[in-house]
Amino acid sequence: MIDNIDHLIVAVSDLALAKKSLTKIIGSEPVWEGVHEDIGTSNVIFLLSNTYLELLASTGDGMGSGLVQNFLSNHGEGLMGIVYGVKNLSISRDGLLKKGFILPDIINGSGKCNKTGATRNWIYQLLPAELSRGIFTFIIEHKQGSLPKFEDNSPANVYKLDHVVVQTSDMDSVIDLYRDTFNIRLALDKFVEHWNRRMAFFRLNKTTIEVVEMKDKENSHDKLWGIALEVKSLANAHARLVREKVTVSEVKPGVKENTLVCTIKSENCGIPMLLIEHLS
Template identity: 40%
Template sequence: MPEKPSNGLSQMTEVTSVDHIIIAVRDLKEAEKNYTAIFGRDPSWKGVHPGVGTGNVLYRLANTYVELYAPVAEGANADALKAHLDEKGEGLYGIVLGVADAAAATAAFRARGLKSGDPVDGKGRDEITGAIREWRTIAMPKDEVRGLFMLGIQHLSPADALPPAPLSEGVREAEAVSACDHVVVMTPDAEGCRALFGDKLGIRLALDHTKPEWGVRQLFFRVGGLTIEVVEPLDKAKAPKAEHFWGLAWKAENVGAVRDRLAAAGRDVSEVKPGRKEGTAVATIKPPTNGIPTILVGPL
């Protein structure tokens, strides 16, 4: 199949960003230690979800924030998360798509055939400062989004209610992760994902290409400075039975500096090598990554 860049036509979209990425973990303290080391940054927020039994640790990066999400008490959300962890283990749980107006986005999604739920208000409390953040979410039933966990979110609190994740002590900016470059979705059906992310959610398809030498078809949806990369193996025997979120690529302005910091701290990380995309450098961060295939990517 030839490469298919965006067709250049105007495309209305209610989705303005990948607001945050959710990582399901069993032990928040251990996961916090792990991701503070990977990012070279301390958390922006340590929160609880009153009444539903879950807690989180958040890291706000340049283009999204990362939520480490765990069951911490009794509650409906904690029960659902425990069941997920028992079945699938730790890993990339889902993504939350930012919208400016939850009511308008819900109407638009429904008009395009996505049967999303009604907007629901929620809030969280920071255990460090006692600060409260409020939001409005749009549920997306899994049978409407190919089995993936996704929500829409409109933040009701000011943007600075969640501060940027500060550098950890002794870490220079060049040695820290700055943003998320891309999220990887594995699929047995790229066309189905094209219909979901492009037609129903209205996210721009920047590139659709097939690479026989890599054995894959890849679709790249871009929004808010972050890419959702959909990968379909060409060998059906290697394709997953259903869609699932799989891997993460963290952006670094100096991949070598981040790699060296991690190696000096005793982390298992590969040497830096040229990336598949021209002009990029990559390094693989090996476990522990809470079940997520993970790379660093930045300019060569």
């Protein structure tokens, strides 16, 4: 049912400052700076090869503005939501309705780029919290307009979302949702000794949803926690970030074999953030 992770939403209080920070981390300029007049938000989009990151701020009145303000009040800046892409939203909606889920109506969405005047239009299906397990989630079908094609080949810049981390207190229910309801491939479900946790890895559009079971947490809702961003040369990326005066840990071998990692400790918009290089 789900074709891809269309994008991740990052709630921010100061869009200009967040844009400056994420530009340092990604290494390239955003491809879109726009406004959603109908829902009261403004956004900045950073394109990756397999998805995009959307900085979202409250700049007016409307449903979106209220959602951002509420998230910032309760959590501060950080990962606010995940958006799944489909080719035919009506088919996806019908599939969920047949499974017995109660859904609100499909909504029309639109955005305009402040720099170019370009417009994009889409339709989307908000998912109720009992279906999304508390993570702000919607399913989108793009109708008109598109973002530029990803073309950044610099080995020092971020080019891909390697994985997004979700924390849960109920792994079996997560598997029921992602694998059995969304039809996302479950690549691995195992107990990882290094973290002393049960972890599940769901794969789609060359990225991974990494779910970590936190049995010590009583909250029945899941949480979007952090992201790992892939680079082709971590040595070059690390040197670039140091020049940009971003606080970053030393490069070290990752938990996964044949990887190198470092942690971004500043300019990260409140998101636990890792850079990773796959050596083979």
